Amino acid sequence: MLKRPAFYLDTQICTGCKTCIIACKDKHDLPAGVRWRRVVEFTGGDWDCLPDGTFNQNVFAYYISVSCNHCQDPVCVKACPSKAMHQDDHGIVTVDPEKCVGCRYCEWVCPYSAPQFDKKLGRMTKCDFCREDLQQGAPPACVAGCPTRALQFGEYDQLAAEYGSDPPMIPMPPTALTKPSFVLETHRDAQLEHARKGTIGNPEEVKDA
Amino acid sequence: MNTIRTYDKVVWSTCNVNCGSRCPVRLFVKAGRVVRIESDNTGDDASRPHEIRACLRGRGLRRWVYSKDRLQHPLKRIGKRGEGRFERISWDQALDTIATELERILKQYGNEAVFRIYGTGNLGGVVSSRDQVDRLMHILGGRLNLHNSYSTAQIYHAMHYTYGEKETGNNISDLVNSKLAVFFGNNPAETRMCGGGTVRDLVLAKQQSGVRIIVIDPRHTDTAAGFADEWIPIRPGTDAALVGGLAHVLITEGLVDQGFLDSHCLGYDQATMPRDIPPGNSYKAYILGEGPDRIPKTPEWAAPITGIPARRITRLAREIGTARPAYITQGWGPQRHAAGEQSARAICMLPILTGNVGMPGGNSGDREGPFGIPFPGIPVGDNPVKTSIPCFMWTRAIDAPHNLTALNGGLRGRERLTTPIKFIWNFASNTLINQHSDINRTKEILRNEKKCEMIVVIDNMMTASARFADILLPATSSFEESDLCYQSYGMELGTLIMRQKAIEPLGESRTLFDICAQVAKRMGVAENFTEGRNHDQWVEYMYHQCRKVKPELPENYRDAVETGIFKWARPGEPRVGLKEFRNDPVSNPLNTPSGKIEIFSPRLWDMAQTWELPKGDVITALPEYHPTWGNLDPERSPMYPLQCIGHHYKQRTHSTYDNNPWLEEAAPQMVWMNPLDARQRDIHHRDTVRIFNTFGQTMVRAKVTPRIMPGVLSLPQGAWHREVAGGVDANGSINVLTSQRPSPIAKGNPQHTNLVQVEKFQEKS
Known part of the structure; x- marks a missing residue:
């Protein structure tokens, strides 16, 4: 078992296909509205209409697939009043169903929307990094299913050494906040100056209205 | 919560839709129910044949099979x-x-x-x-036989009249040998999403060679987001006009491969025109304005038609003309239009003019070609009936069979239909x-x-x-x-899956x-x-x-x-379409009447004289641009000022899986709309809008995004039609807006050619 398992996403080749979402849903049998993994579409650019009916534009878009980042400094664990949210020796953050009272503080403080409230169960649920699979040496369901092989996992220190842990890509929050176990290969368009003016293009897919 | 290792059995199965892939899946069965699905995990994923990883659609199969919509009784x-x-x-x-x-x-x-x-x-x-x-x-x-498909009617006819066969593309893996790739409306990241198919091979090729990819599409597709170095938005149905502008630059700046045009092609210039055709009908004459219409097809001519600035057209032509080899390809979107045959033929002109046909790293202008093992289907025997209708013409064959003839409806095997369906x-x-x-x-x-x-x-x-x-x-x-x-047609490997x-x-x-x-x-x-x-x-x-x-x-x-599963890697180098013809056109002629690439098609010249076409439709021997009934013309159709296309969507394959709630949650049905068009109509992201034209109306939520060009809507095709009061569709089903008027040559479905209006939906109180 890895010392500190982490996700790695090559945003250069993530096409936003969302297979990771469904692989996760299927394995964990998640109902509608419970999204352990989400794919954020970040997009922007301006259109300039010229008098001859033609256009100039600088449109860009990229996708970031994100679940729980099993942060080194998990604010959800700190915020949990019932001590249901906890972290194991490998840094994997999970909810103890016996202790969780469904107050949703963790959901509120997490900058990644990782803890997900299950209405039927009346408590929080979340990504557990497919811990049982990891213990058997198998990859998590989302990683095993990725068609473009953009989503990978590995030892955090190795991934961070290879790809760097900073700076984060827009719209990801500053890594200093929680020290996420999530390493990104930055999309070429994330470096564009005007990318800062972009928006999340699919709010309805990432969060309920 | 996890049920790991508590299954009764795990069996091989498949996802059986028409996306171009054929994904194996492993079904985990417990107490007579499938409770989990996993992808192919055989072999070493680091080398070919890779794992064939199903996309979200195959992974969501069990929510579909156990759907409440499932039919259970006769x-x-x-x-x-x-x-x-x-x-x-x-x-x-x-x-x-x-x-x-x-x-x-x-x-x-x-x-x-x-x-x-x-x-x-x-x-x-x-x-x-x-x-x-x-x-x-x-x-x-x-x-009653049928020919064509709803996917490829126009492009197959285009390839048939140009090259004499319907599939001429190089494998997508051949991109490793290219200096430049130009994708006209080709979007494997959403249409061929399987992790063992085209998108996987595209990732590998791009990673290996870093080839520069330009995507030309009205919509900033996920292929553009994932792979394009540049996106050039183009008005739907105007690809042939863009090619005209590009060809003008290629010809006037000496960037054409004259030797190839002389030895392999019919009708580029007067020297290779068929003898019985009057002068002034060559391709070069058409482009330079020396043909019957006297209009030079300059970048300035193409710009207002396509929406692409003239200087960008010039720059693109120089890029295409100087990158050897260049992989120029098209998906099946540009051809699914009112004059789709001509768009498809026109796009092929770029590799023909620049001599990229039949070359490693080049392409014919066709969609990427597959590799597969020719396993047999069940014997269907001979059909004693020889009469065949274009598959799109069946409603006419029910409603007005007397009006379905060889010359007006593409009927084969008979002059006219003798009985309705x-x-x-x-x-x-x-x-x-x-x-x-x-x-x-x-x-x-x-x-x-x-x-x-x-x-x-x-x-x-x-x-x-x-x-x-x-x-x-x-x-x-x-x-x-x-x-x-x-395996299916969007893959570069052979498979045999023993579905249980x-x-x-x-x-x-x-x-x-x-x-x-x-x-x-x-x-x-x-x-x-x-x-x-x-x-x-x-x-x-x-x-x-x-x-x-x-x-x-x-x-x-x-x-x-x-x-359970057998896989075969494509042997050797990537396939190069028309290679034998390229190497020796005399010994290996094409299956066209002249044996050459028919830039000027004598068969289409004859059809133009004999076929009965409705006013406004044309058949031309050259791949010319002509406006159609679906072109935006503010004077003619002020009521419907927007073009509406219907892209293939990751949520489903055509209409299959549309009722899977997991997939709907991950990729909801929404119409793509540019912020400029939305602002004019006070439409905001997620608003419910009403899209309408003379054929019908549909309601759907709006995705307001810069990823679609102004003046164009894209309503993902395949959503299940749900009629509410007054004949209105309430589920964003595009075919309440599309026309049964067939394309001129193939008599194919022009389902991306639509003029519409959109407004915010106001619930009447």
Whole structure:
């Protein structure tokens, strides 16, 4: 078992296909509205209409697939009043169903929307990094299913050494906040100056209205 | 919560839709139910053949199979056709009715009155294939044939008239040898998403060579987001005009491969024109404005038509003209238009002019070509009926058969149709209502029970088409039927998947084979149809037919089932289409009348004189740009100032899986709209909007995004039509807005050619 398992996403080749979402849903049998993994579409650019009916534009878009980042400094664990949210020796953050009272503080403080409230169960649920699979040496369901092989996992220190842990890509929050176990290969368009003016293009897919 | 390692069995199965891939999946079965699905995990993913990882659609299969829409019992229509009111009947009652009606109609109208409608909702299984219906009908004396497909009608005709064959593309892996790639409306990241198919090969090629990729598309697709170095938005249906502007630069700046044009092509300039054609009709004359229209096709001419600035067109032409080799390709979007044949032919002009045809790292301008093992399907026998309609023309064949001739409707095998369609077999097809153009008109035609007298629908789900059945039969899903499945056309590897029955059929579902065998029995041809084999014996028999193609497969069928999946990597270098012709055009002529690439097509020249076309349609011997009825013209159509295309969407394949709530949550149905168009109409992201034109109206939520060009909407095709009061569609189903007017040459579906208006939907209080 890895010392500190982490996700790695090559945003250069993530096409936003969302297979990771469904692989996760299927394995964990998640109902509608419970999204352990989400794919954020970040997009922007301006259109300039010229008098001859033609256009100039600088449109860009990229996708970031994100679940729980099993942060080194998990604010959800700190915020949990019932001590249901906890972290194991490998840094994997999970909810103890016996202790969780469904107050949703963790959901509120997490900058990644990782803890997900299950209405039927009346408590929080979340990504557990497919811990049982990891213990058997198998990859998590989302990683095993990725068609473009953009989503990978590995030892955090190795991934961070290879790809760097900073700076984060827009719209990801500053890594200093929680020290996420999530390493990104930055999309070429994330470096564009005007990318800062972009928006999340699919709010309805990432969060309920 | 996890049920890991507590399954009764794990069996191999497949995702059987028409995306161009054929994904294996492993079904985890517990207490007679599939409780989990995983992808292919065989072999070493670091080398070919890779793992064939199913996309979200295949991974979501169990939420689809166990859907509330699942048909479980044979049903008979009560009330009027299309009302959707049915009563449960026994299998015997259902099969007796079908046999009686089929016999009556065959006797009264003949075999050409029976039609198995186009449909690809269950594709890739050998024994579970729609071929069973064809086999049955051929034994019974035949059925009205169909040609073309809803995917490729125009491009296949374009390739046929240009190159003499329908598929001429290099493998996508050949991009590693390219200096530049130009994708016209080609979007494998959403259409060929399988992790063992085109998108996987595209990732590998891009990573290996870093080849510069330009995507030309009205929409900033996920292929553009994932792979493009540059996106050039273009107005739908104007690709031929862009090519005209590019060709002008290539020709005037000396960037054409004159040697190749002289030795391999017909009609580039006067020197290679057919002798009996008047002068001034060569391609070069057309582009330079020396042809009949006297208009030079300069970048400045193309700019306002396409929406692309003239200087960008010039720069693109120089890029294409100086990058050797260049991989110029098109998807199937540019051709699914009112004049799609000409767009497809025009795009091919770029590699032809620059001599990139038949070269490693080049391409013919066609879509990327596949690799596969030619495993056999079940023997369907010869169809004694030779009459064939373009598959898109079936509504006319019901409604106005006298108006479906060789010269006005692409009829083959006869001058004109002699009988209307009276009996429809609709297996795993939503073409009856949902996927055909102009749903409201189709409904009107089908509601008349005196026209088409019998509709048999065999499907898994209560689709919009199923609601129009007279007899509605529940078919087994892929979970409930063993079969053999092999690779599809969007892949570069061979596969044979030994699909196993994972669970018992839901309700009273039966296999298509069993249904056809029972009809055959009632018609007195049981033995001819079954050849003495039951369903599972057919699967085993077909396995041994596959062994004749790949003798290294296990001798024993059971051993093959035990292994579950067989994969073969594409051998050697990527395929280069038309390579032999390129190397020696004299010894290896093309299958065109001249044996050459026909830039000027004498066959189309003749058709232009003889074919009967509605006003506004043209057939031209050269790949020319002509505006169509679907072009934006503010003076002509101020009511409908927006073009509306219908891209293929990751949520479903065509209409299959649209009712999977997991997929709807991950990728909801929304119409793409530019912020400039939205602002003018006070439309905000997620607002419900009403899209309408003369054909109908639909309601759907808006995705306001800069990723679509101004003046264009894109409403993902395939959403299930749901009619609410007043004939309005409430589910964003694009075919209430599309036209049944066929394209000029192929008589294909122009379903991306639509003019519409959109407004914010105001609930009336």
